[in-house]
Amino acid sequence: MLKVQQLTKSFGKNEVLHQISVDFPEHETTVVLGPSGSGKSTLLRSLNLLEHPESGQYAFDNRHFDFAKGITAKDTLMIRRQTEMVFQDYNLFPHLTVLKNVMEGQIQVLGLPKKEAEAKSWELLKKVGVASRAQAYPSQLSGGQAQRVAIARSLAMQPKYILLDEPTSALDPEAELEVLKVLKQLHEENRSLVIVTHNLAFAQQVADKIVFLEDGQILFNGTQEAFFSPKQTSRIKTFIQAMTFAQI
C-alpha cells in the first residue's frame, strides 16, 4: 500500500500541491489525470522521493514517514527501490547498450550476479518486444522502443509500484499503441501501477481508480465508472470533452 496524507509541496513561494491525501492500492492501476501544470508530475515524483515535499505523511506498506521530519538516506533508497519511475523522455543511459540498461540496476542495486541479471534482462526485453535490439545503444532506438526498454528496466527491479509520468506523450500514435499494449499487459498481470496520462481512451480501459488533479488539489478520487458517469461535475465533464475533442 502506498499512501500520502496532507502532502504539501512548494517550489519557492509557489505552492504546487495543497494538502493532498490519496492512496494507491496495491495490484491496481491508478490513473492520474488533470490539466497541464496541475501538479501531476510533482505528485508522482514525490512518491519516488525525487521531490521532497515540505510536509505530509507518507506510508509505504507498514512504514510511516513524515516529510516535515525528513526521510533518512537509507529509507529513501528502500522506497526508491520499491517504486520505479518511467519518464516521459525515457532517460535511458546512453552509454550502455539496451541489455546493459536493463541489467544495471539489478547488478548495482539488487546485487544480482551478472549471469542472472543478463538472463532476466533478456526475458524482460522479450516481454516488451525489443529483444532484437538488445545490443543496440539507446540513440539507435525509436521512441516507442526506447520507452519499452525503460519499462523493462523498471520491471527488472521487481518493484512494488511502477510510476509512469506521461509515458507516451512523446510518441506518435503507432509507437504509443505499442507502449500501451505493454502497459495493458502489466495491468492484466495485476501489477501496481500509477500512470499519469492525457490519453482518456486508455485510462478508460485500464484504470481501476482515477485521481483528477487541478491546481494542486484533488477534485476527484474514485472509480473510473464514477469519473466517466454522466452525473459528473461540470468541471470534469468539460475536461473530458476537451481531452476527447468532443466539441471543437
Add this chain to the structure above:
Amino acid sequence: MWSIIIKALPQLIAAGIKYTLPMAVIAFIFGLILALITALVRLSPRGGAFNIIKVIFRFYVWLFRSTPLLVQLFIVYFGLPYLRWAPLWPNGIKLGALTAGIITFSLNTGAYASETIRAAIASLPRGQWEAAYALGMTKRKVLQRIILPQALRVALPPLANSFIGLVKDTSLAASITIVEMFEVSQQIAAENYQPLLMYSLVALLYAVVCSLLSWLQGHLEKITSRYVLKRP
C-alpha cells in the same frame, strides 16, 4: 651537423624519459584526482558549513588560474623555504626541486581540469541523475556508473588539451634547477654553440610526443563516443 645531432639526441631523450615524461604523467594523474574532487565539491548541492569548503576550493581554482605558472613554480621552490611558522615549519618548507615541480604542476593542472570536469558533469541532462536515483542507486554509484562515464566523453578533448599543454609546460621546470629536456638542450647549446640547432631539436622532440598524444586522444574519443549517433 648530423654528428652533433646524433651526439645530443640520446642525452635529450634520456632527460625526457627521466624527467619530462614522468613529471607530466604524475602531475596529470594527481591533477585529475584533485580536479575531480574540486568539481564534485563545487557541484555538491550541500549547503551550511559545507559552503566553507566550497569557498576554499573556489579560492584554489581562482588562485592557480589567475597567476602565471612560472611564478607559481618560483614561489613553491624558492619562496616556501622562507615561510617560517614555529608550530609547523620552524625552518620553512624546503622541497626538492622535483617534488616542488610535481606539486605545482599538479595544482595548476587540477585547477584548470576541475573547470573542465565541472562543465562536463553539468552538461548532462538532469534526467540521467533522476533515472539512476529512481533505480535506487546511491550517489556514489550514480556518479561512478552513470554520470562520470558520460562526463568523461565530454571532457576528453579539453582534458587532452590540458595534458598536452602540461607536457610542454614542464619545460618551465628548467628554471627551478630540474634537468629535464629543455634544460639539457640549454646545457648542450652552451657547450657546442649551436643554439638554433639544439632548440630546434628539442622543439621537435616535444612535437613528436604531443603528436602521439593527439593521436591517442583521437583514438580514445572514438572509443568513448561509440554510443553517440554519427552526424550525417
